Amino acid sequence: MATTSQEAQFVTFSLGEEIFAVPVEVVREILDYAEAFKIPNGPDYLLGLRDVRGQGVPTIDLRLKLGMSKTVPTSHTRVLVLDIPMESRPMESRLLTLGLVADRVFEVTPFRNDQIEAAPDIGVRWRSDYISGVVRRETGFVVIVDLARLLSREDASVLQSAA
Numbered sequence: 148m149a150t151t152s153q154e155a156q157f158v159t160f161s162l163g164e165e166i167f168a169v170p171v172e173v174v175r176e177i178l179d180y181a182e183a184f185k186i187p188n189g190p191d192y193l194l195g196l197r198d199v200r201g202q203g204v205p206t207i208d209l210r211l212k213l214g215m216s217k218t219v220p221t222s223h224t225r226v227l228v229l230d231i232p233m234e235s236r237p238m239e240s241r242l243l244t245l246g247l248v249a250d251r252v253f254e255v256t257p258f259r260n261d262q263i264e265a266a267p268d269i270g271v272r273w274r275s276d277y278i279s280g281v282v283r284r285e286t287g288f289v290v291i292v293d294l295a296r297l298l299s300r301e302d303a304s305v306l307q308s309a310a
Contacts, residue, residue, distance in 0.1 A: 148229070151296055153259055153261075154239065154253055154258060154259045154260060155170060155171075155255045155257065155258060155259055155260070156170070156171040156172075156256070156257050157170055157171060157255070157257075157258055157289075157291065158170075158171050158174050158252065158253055158254075158255055159170065159179075159252075159253040159255075159256055159289060160227065160249035160250070160252045160253060161249065161250045161251045161253070162209060162210050162215060162218075162249065163210070163214070163215060163216075163249055163250065165290065166253075166284075166286075166287065166288070166289045166290070167209075167249075167290050167291070167292050168256075168289050168291045168292070169227070169229065169247075169291070169292055169294060170289070170291075171255050173226070173229045173230055173231055173232075173252065173294065174229055175228045175229065175244070175253055176199075176225070176227075176228045177225050177227055177228070178197075178199070178225065178226045178228060178246075179225065179226075180219060180220045180224035180226055180248065181197065181226075181247070182194075182195075183195030183196055183197045183198055183199070183206040183275070184196045184198075184203075185294045186205075187232065189204050189212055189252070190302070192204060192207050192208050192209070192211035192212040192246070193207055193306065194206045194207060194248065195209055197226065198213070199228055200248070200271075200278075201245075202244070203243050204228060204244055204245060204246050204247030205244075205246065205306040206226060206247075206248065207245060207246070207247060208248050209247050209248065209292075209307070210248075210250075210295065213219060213277075218248050218250065220248075223250065223251040224248065224249070224250060224251070225249050225251070225252045226244050226246040226247065226248055226249070227246070227247045227249055227252065228244070228245075229240045229244065229245055229246075229247055229292045229294065230243075230244050231244075231245065231295055231298070232295065233295050233298075234295065239240075243298070243306060245306055247294075248304065255258045258282050258289075258291075260281050262282050262283070263280035263282055263291065264281045264282070264283070265280065265281075265282060266278035266279070266281055266290075277292060277293060277296055277297040278290055278291065278292065278293065279292070279293035279296075301302060
């Protein structure tokens with residue numbers, strides 16, 4: 148299906164019962180889950196490094212970053228390899244490449260701009276500044292994560308130095 152300027156493509160994935168989405172243009176690839184090489188003294192959500200085509204990619208457990216329980220890998224667990232534009236970083240290293248562990252990856256789906264609602268300030272257990280929008284579906288909501296805002300400047304520097 149061709150996209151228009153009135154819609155954008157997103158990759159949807161789950162963490163527990165919650166459904167999330169990230170813009171398809173930041174997703175480099177989706178890999179089967181494999182244990183990451185542990186990095187000592189990293190934050191709890193940093194699982195370690197994963198070799199992705201010869202590049203050491205820091206891999207995070209988004210569940211821990213959002214205050215949920217640690218991911219328990221299953222046959223459905225995947226790692227989304229993302230290239231996240233970070234405006235707060237120096238020009239030569241604007242892209243932060245990282246692996247994001249998801250319980251399950253569903254699909255690439257278009258959302259029309261008029262479907263995307265602003266993040267609510269109440270009734271959501273995560274701070275709404277991580278959320279760039281919410282899309283209503285028959286089965287509930289899809290939360291669109293703003294990865295650049297989710298990862299603070301300190302997080303980004305820890306992840307960059309891990310790589």
